[in-house]
Amino acid sequence: MKKWILALVISIGAPLFIWAQNADSAEEYYRQGRYSAALGAYEEQLKNAPNSPYLYYNIGNCYFKMGSTGLAVANYYRAFRLDPRDEDIRHNLNLALESAGEKLVPGGVPEVLHKVYFYFSAAELKGLSVLALGVFSLLACIWLLKRRLGRTTLVMLAVWVVIAAWAGSVKRLEQENWAVVAVPAAELRSGPGMNFPASANLSQGHLVVVQDTRNAWQEVVVKSQGLQGWMPADSLEKI
Incomplete structure (x- = not known):
């Protein structure tokens, strides 16, 4: 033993x-x-x-x-x-x-609002949503059986809807295929190959959203600049 x-x-x-x-x-x-x-x-x-x-x-x-x-x-x-x-x-x-x-913080968005929106992580919001749903379900049972706490039940329903919508919004944002330029400089081209003309040059650290992959190239959107094009896949680091 x-x-x-x-x-x-x-x-x-x-x-x-x-x-x-x-x-x-x-x-x-x-x-x-x-x-x-x-x-x-x-x-x-x-x-x-x-x-x-x-x-x-x-x-x-x-x-x-x-x-x-x-x-x-x-x-x-x-x-x-x-x-x-x-x-x-x-x-x-x-x-x-x-x-x-x-x-x-995107332009035009108050920093305090950005901090509030990202106060909880996606996992925390999911947990809060489940908790709020459980409390609402319990209150709903009490109301159905004893016709009590009706207003509290409606308030809790509203709370659950807000949290669930918040959680879904943050989750959808995270599910976008975000990546970052990981090389000193990368050209944004009009097609998936070096034979296509370059439309912009992005330095390392720029955020992009990957839309499509073709061979060793990825189609990306640069939301901060409203640009779209193709970049070599090995120039990007997925987040």
Whole structure:
């Protein structure tokens, strides 16, 4: 029995010990300015914690320090989707986007409204929607059986509808095939090939939405500039 307990402790404790060592190493590498080594350590941690916004944030910091603005934006955006309330994540994402000529908050949209809209992540909104539906269902049963709490039931119905619509809106936005220019510069062409004329030149860090894929080319929309065209697939990093 003692052997089984010891084996269980080792099997649980060893990965945690290794993870803690990697975390300490990554932070030490970063403090020393060894960003490539820190990046490797953070990416190793990410294998065991694929939904950690803070690892994506730290990976984004490494790429930004290394001059890879596009890959920094991609990882900051992944962190932002998981924890949109974190001010550091929001600040660094906006900073990286601005260095590429982009903005986190679209023109004409008040920043406070943008913060409210992205206060919860898509997963949190889904959970809140399920919770609101459960509360409404309970109140509806009470009203049907005892004819009580009618107004409260209607209010809860309205709350559930708002949250469900909010969750659906954020989810649809995330489901768009977002990508970021990950090379120093990429030409936007009128067709899927080098023989088609270039209509624009995008620097790394620009956000695009992928519409179609043909061989090694992808058709994209640059929403911030109202442009559409084709780019080499290897010049983009999917978010």
